[in-house]
Amino acid sequence: MTGSRIRERREVLGLKQAALAKAIGISPAYLNLIEHNRRRIGGRVLNDLARALGVDPSALTEGAEEALLEQLAAVAAGPDGETAEAIRSDDLATRFPGWTRTVVAQARRIEALERTVATLSDRLTHDPFLSESLHDVLSTVSAIRSTASILVETPDIEPEWRDRFQRNVFEESARLAEGARTLVGYLDAGAAEDASVNSPQEELEAWLAARGHWIAPLEEGSTTPEDLLNAPDAPGSQSARTLAASYLRRYAAEARQMPEAAFRAAIEDLGNDPAALARQFDMPLSAVLRRMAVILGDDAGLVICDGSGTLTHRKPLAGFALPRFGAACPLWPLYRVLGRPSAPLRARIALAGRQRLEFIAYAVCDASQPRSFDATPVFEAVMLLLPAAAGPEPQGDPVGISCRICPRTSCAARREPALIADTV
Amino acid sequence: MTKKVLLIEDEPSIIQAISFILSRDGWTVDSHADGATAIEAVARKRPDVVVLDLMLPNRSGLDILTDLRANAETEALPVLMLTARGQKRDREMAERLGATLFMTKPFSNAEVLASVNALAGAA
Numbered sequence: 001m002t003g004s005r006i007r008e009r010r011e012v013l014g015l016k017q018a019a020l021a022k023a024i025g026i027s028p029a030y031l032n033l034i035e036h037n038r039r040r041i042g043g044r045v046l047n048d049l050a051r052a053l054g055v056d057p058s059a060l061t062e063g064a065e066e067a068l069l070e071q072l073a074a075v076a077a078g079p080d081g082e083t084a085e086a087i088r089s090d091d092l093a094t095r096f097p098g099w100t101r102t103v104v105a106q107a108r109r110i111e112a113l114e115r116t117v118a119t120l121s122d123r124l125t126h127d128p129f130l131s132e133s134l135h136d137v138l139s140t141v142s143a144i145r146s147t148a149s150i151l152v153e154t155p156d157i158e159p160e161w162r163d164r165f166q167r168n169v170f171e172e173s174a175r176l177a178e179g180a181r182t183l184v185g186y187l188d189a190g191a192a193e194d195a196s197v198n199s200p201q202e203e204l205e206a207w208l209a210a211r212g213h214w215i216a217p218l219e220e221g222s223t224t225p226e227d228l229l230n231a232p233d234a235p236g237s238q239s240a241r242t243l244a245a246s247y248l249r250r251y252a253a254e255a256r257q258m259p260e261a262a263f264r265a266a267i268e269d270l271g272n273d274p275a276a277l278a279r280q281f282d283m284p285l286s287a288v289l290r291r292m293a294v295i296l297g298d299d300a301g302l303v304i305c306d307g308s309g310t311l312t313h314r315k316p317l318a319g320f321a322l323p324r325f326g327a328a329c330p331l332w333p334l335y336r337v338l339g340r341p342s343a344p345l346r347a348r349i350a351l352a353g354r355q356r357l358e359f360i361a362y363a364v365c366d367a368s369q370p371r372s373f374d375a376t377p378v379f380e381a382v383m384l385l386l387p388a389a390a391g392p393e394p395q396g397d398p399v400g401i402s403c404r405i406c407p408r409t410s411c412a413a414r415r416e417p418a419l420i421a422d423t424v
Numbered sequence: 425m426t427k428k429v430l431l432i433e434d435e436p437s438i439i440q441a442i443s444f445i446l447s448r449d450g451w452t453v454d455s456h457a458d459g460a461t462a463i464e465a466v467a468r469k470r471p472d473v474v475v476l477d478l479m480l481p482n483r484s485g486l487d488i489l490t491d492l493r494a495n496a497e498t499e500a501l502p503v504l505m506l507t508a509r510g511q512k513r514d515r516e517m518a519e520r521l522g523a524t525l526f527m528t529k530p531f532s533n534a535e536v537l538a539s540v541n542a543l544a545g546a547a
Contacts, residue, residue, distance in 0.1 A: 134508065135479055135508040136508075137508075138508035138529045138530060139435050139438065139508050139529055140435075140437075141529070141530045142435075142438055142508070142529035142530040142531060143435055143437035143438045143441060144437075145530045145531075145532070146437075146438060146441035146442065146445075146530075146531070146532075146533050146536075147437060147440075147441045149532065149533050150441055150444055150445065150533065153533070154448075161444060164440065165440070165441070165444075168436075168437045168440060168441075171437075172437050
């Protein structure tokens with residue numbers, strides 16, 4: 001960002017790169033790296049450059065915030081993946097921050113609309129109730145049309161047949177009215193749900209985030225998950241409530257088995273050591289990881305995935321972004337334990353990016369207990385994330401968020417090319 | 425000798441209406457409402473034409489059609505598929521599995537009559 005501003009200011013003044021470099025006593029090659037944001041500067045070099053360019057140093061360093069750049073990188077990593085100028089996103093955000101925000105907002109809007117279309121399309125194709133209802137309505141219409149046609153077009157119809165067909169028309173029309181009313185009611189309810197562009201999972205996550213992932217009534221044992229879901233502020237869509245019911249039942253059970261006060265005391269005594277806590281409470285590691293994520297609040301993140309690797313629960317942790325869509329980094333310990341059920345893994349990981357943040361990840365994969373022979377086990381992996389104290393040198397295993405926005409170009413686990421370039 | 429049509433359909437009003445139309449045109453009409461035993465009904469009634477609904481209780485019309493085409497005695501039996509689902513992929517699936525004709529609900533009586541007669545003539 002700073003480099004882009006220096007270049008822009010130099011070009012406005014009509015200065016050659018070599019001339020500016022010479023003026024402040026650095027090599028043109030070094031200035032070139034600075035201008036392309038490949039070298040961070042501060043102190044004397046920054047002050048000299050600002051003086052040579054006739055501006056205050058703060059004018060070169062303040063500007064488009066990092067968050068805007070990250071959002072722009074996500075836009076560049078859009079569905080077609082062919083944004084050749086992603087490398088210039090710094091320039092765009094620096095020179096035209098207002099337009100950049102508009103681009104980001106438009107991209108989000110498009111994404112939301114695409115998801116709405118996909119949801120509706122999927123519903124028409126796969127919703128068994130809708131399919132059955134439409135079939136029923138059309139069959140009833142067929143019966144009425146065919147019967148009424150016979151009554152109109154057959155003047156010599158026998159009285160017995162006429163009476164039967166008249167009765168059929170009456171009964172089928174009543175059935176049609178009821179079927180149509182049911183269908184309209186169903187579609188109305190669906191329209192209310194579809195007004196939210198979020199998936200049920202996102203709706204639940206937003207509901208949990210609004211409560212800080214802390215469900216006080218369940219901690220106190222003063223209510224049940226069912227009562228919570230019947231409350232006016234429960235998630236709005238039926239699908240999200242179904243997901244919430246499953247989540248809250250498990251939450252309530254684990255809150256009973258590892259009560260807050262006792263769990264906090266154990267953490268105080270044993271530290272953030274999931275294995276020791278599991279022994280103390282005689283609980284599975286996966287349950288302890290989930291409970292730690294709740295008790296530690298903003299100081300812990302949690303990710304859960306199913307056997308396909310699909311993220312089914314995301315509790316973010318500052319500095320560790322979790323992808324909303326698509327697959328995450330295959331190097332996450334979460335995925336490593338999928339291939340080794342019941343063998344927990346602790347790993348220090350270093351997140352790609354300018355800040356090179358490091359985390360401690362605890363992960364374990366459980367298989368559901370089959371209740372019959374030859375049943376297919378269902379796997380679920382859990383990963384708890386805790387911030388790690390930074391050392392002078394990176395120590396953690398390198399990981400990313402997802403390939404598209406990961407700058408580690410030589411990663412062996414890469415699925416597709418990155419759309420951002422960096423010097424990491 | 426009159427020709428026989430077997431109507432495999434679970435809607436009583438549709439059965440009565442189609443039976444009436446075809447009977448007045450000289451057809452002997454039998455009906456069967458259960459998908460699970462439809463193949464046995466075809467073997468027992470030995471119809472000249474089958475009118476087969478796609479969505480039936482206990483077994484889909486597409487599965488019944490598959491079995492009919494896999495049996496040497498019924499592989500050439502004319503089958504008119506009826507369905508309330510007029511989606512392209514249903515039609516393509518029915519045609520791929522060997523439906524002779526495909527008609528979507530709501531249909532007209534004249535269409536059904538013309539189709540069954542056409543199938544009988546082609547048989």
